[in-house]
Amino acid sequence: MDKKALFNKWVSFTTSVHQVTHELTQNVKSDSITPVQYNILEYITVSQPVTPSDISNCQHISMPNTSRELKKLSEKNLIEKVTDTEDRRKQYIRLSKDGKIMMDEALAFVEFRFLNRIQNASKEDLEDIDRALDVLQTKLFY
Template sequence: MNKNVLFNKLISFTTSVHQVTHDLTQNVKSDSITAVQYKILEYIKVSQSVTSSEISECLHISMPNTSREIKKLNEKNLIEKISDPKDRRKQTIHLSKEGGIMMNEAFATIQTRFQNRIQNASEQDLEEIEQAITILQTKLFYN
């Protein structure tokens, strides 16, 4: 296999992923939060428990900006910070009940849009898509 061809396919694929992600998530955020705050909440929803530094690193936001946005989300009661009992300086961030409700509503809209995209896919197509995602997740996107 030509690795340059494979790389070019990866670039094309990741560009498509970004476009589909944009299409699926367009206008799902509440008007009470910014786009950056939505991305942070989305990351927390998917990851369950995160630190400020993980948010900063994953979303490419500076630590000062991350801290400021975390503070705003905390003031809006959308997240909770839980201190590590062994090291009070270390905190993990979780969605609050209100944040969970907000993100469940957003994800329900995304799920509906996704189901509309795949509504004409055959059972075999769906199985192949699932298998492809599993392979990508285990072989390429692992941590």
């Protein structure tokens, strides 16, 4: 197996993933939040409950800036903070009711476009895709 060729394939693959992701997610976010805020909400949606430190680490945003953006999201009533009862320095962040509604709508929109994209795939294609996602998830993008 030529690892150099595999690298090149990986480069164009990730480029395609980014491009398609952009296509499926463009204009799904409300105008009332910024792109970075949307990313934070998306991360919370998938991983909640999370701490500000988690967000800082995983979204690669400094703690001061994370704190600022969370404050803004809080002021917009999209998230809720709960202090850990064990360690009162820690905060657990969750989507608020409004936040959940906003993200449900956004993800439904993305899902619609996704289903549209695979509408012409045969049963076998879908199974191939499913297997391929598993393979890459476990062996490359772990």
